[in-house]
Amino acid sequence: MMKAGDAQSRETLESVLECLEKEKCETFQDCIMWARLKFEDDFANRVMQLIYSFPEDASTSTGAPFWSAPKRFPHPLQFSTTDPSHLRFVMAASVLRAETFGIPVPDWVRNPKMLAEAVDKVVVPDFQPREGVRIETDEKSTNLSNASVDDAAIIHELIRKLERCRENLPAGFRMKSIQFEKDDDTNYHMDLIAGLANMRARNYSIPEVDKLKAKFIAGRIIPAIATSTALATGLVCLELYKVLDGGHKLEGYRNTFANLALPLFSMAEPVPPKVIKHQGMSWTVWDRWTIENNPTLRELLQWFTDKGLNAYSISFGSCLLYNCMFPQHRERMDRKVVDLARELADVEFPAYRRHFDVVAACDDDEGNDVDIPTVSIYFR
CATH class of the missing domain: 1.10.10.2660 (Ubiquitin-activating enzyme E1, SCCH domain)
Incomplete structure (x- = not known):
């Protein structure tokens, strides 16, 4: 000022x-x-x-x-x-x-x-x-x-x-x-x-x-936007019925492209998500990994190591919790990850919250990047 x-x-x-x-x-x-x-x-x-x-x-x-x-x-x-x-x-x-x-x-x-x-x-x-x-x-x-x-x-x-x-x-x-x-x-x-x-x-x-x-x-919601929103919501709910009903093959679901201005409605079968394999494990973008017992940063990195992965960067939202390129980040090793998230992101989790999500960038022993799911850390 x-x-x-x-x-x-x-x-x-x-x-x-x-x-x-x-x-x-x-x-x-x-x-x-x-x-x-x-x-x-x-x-x-x-x-x-x-x-x-x-x-x-x-x-x-x-x-x-x-x-x-x-x-x-x-x-x-x-x-x-x-x-x-x-x-x-x-x-x-x-x-x-x-x-x-x-x-x-x-x-x-x-x-x-x-x-x-x-x-x-x-x-x-x-x-x-x-x-x-x-x-x-x-x-x-x-x-x-x-x-x-x-x-x-x-x-x-x-x-x-x-x-x-x-x-x-x-x-x-x-x-x-x-x-x-x-x-x-x-x-x-x-x-x-x-x-x-x-x-x-x-x-x-x-x-x-x-x-x-x-x-x-x-929200400056105009009727055309509200109509498009209602249309998208209805299409999503139709697919949700299939999920709740269970037993449907991938071919039973639909992706829809809609343009009210033309108008154009195009439906297609969704493609299966890419399956990533690593040391006997496999996952897709829809999977989620969880780690319990409120780990420290050191314990979280070791958790990745046990899976054959080297986590070189961990972030929460827009805040960087750890990056191997920064020597000062090594001082955070024995701190709880949730405490780092609270301090660096300036966020306070409500009483009913039991976990928060982090995004980790990992590579294998040969230095090849490996896409991993979102990681949920439970601290309560």
Whole structure:
């Protein structure tokens, strides 16, 4: 950030400092308070400040009405624990906030009555409009008066504050970033997105949508893509019936190529997978090797050696756990492979997970590469 020294870097550091200092959460009740105040700030206070700065009869510098089409005059929201949409927003926001801080989420959060009782404990400050807040109404004009003359100095001061803030953090403190995933209905991601969109829609009297429609918009799913997806799913399920029924020869299955634009549907018998043979063993790409008892890296390499294979590279996702070309990797020999995966890939396996998969590159004693199946390492 110091090297960049621009306004974006300054804003990033300000956000980090705000998260770790002013808005730091240590309990789930803190997360509920953060979500409740977030609702108040985004959908009530900011709207009231906008209305204070630009009343309904306000005009631009040219004399034209400020709130003329396509602008809509907004209305602040009054939070109520009796409104299911308000509670769902607070629930989703507090759960995700707790996840980023590594705070356990209690089961009662899904109980509307108990959640409402927790929200009622939050003290919400009264709104006080700020004087002198200026919003440019002429899109063609440029205003540089508020630009920082020395972002580098501000960044330096922010870093000093962050260093002092770090001293108050517990040892090993680490936040968790969340990767947006719209297709998991249990992770509260789409609940938050739909809640944010619908609350903002209420501010401007725009029709609201349900979570499914919000998911369609978030994924930009158009009807043609949805039709192709449904077609592919149906064809896969037809083949799955054959697998579940059992006893079908390879000739009984079908690969299908479909193009809705032509339209063209072409079905063909699948070819058998390539069989790889090595020292009395044989496998295909559909096979999977498993190793139990939470091995160390040394034990995993020896496990490959016992199969007549030399593993010269082992990776987990996009992270390299071991490569024989790097001398420093030999220091990892006596560490558990799962610990290396957690540290290098910055991932924490959920409690129900018993294994994870690694990809190994191997060769034989003559230096010829040997394609091997995915290896599942069981650590619980």
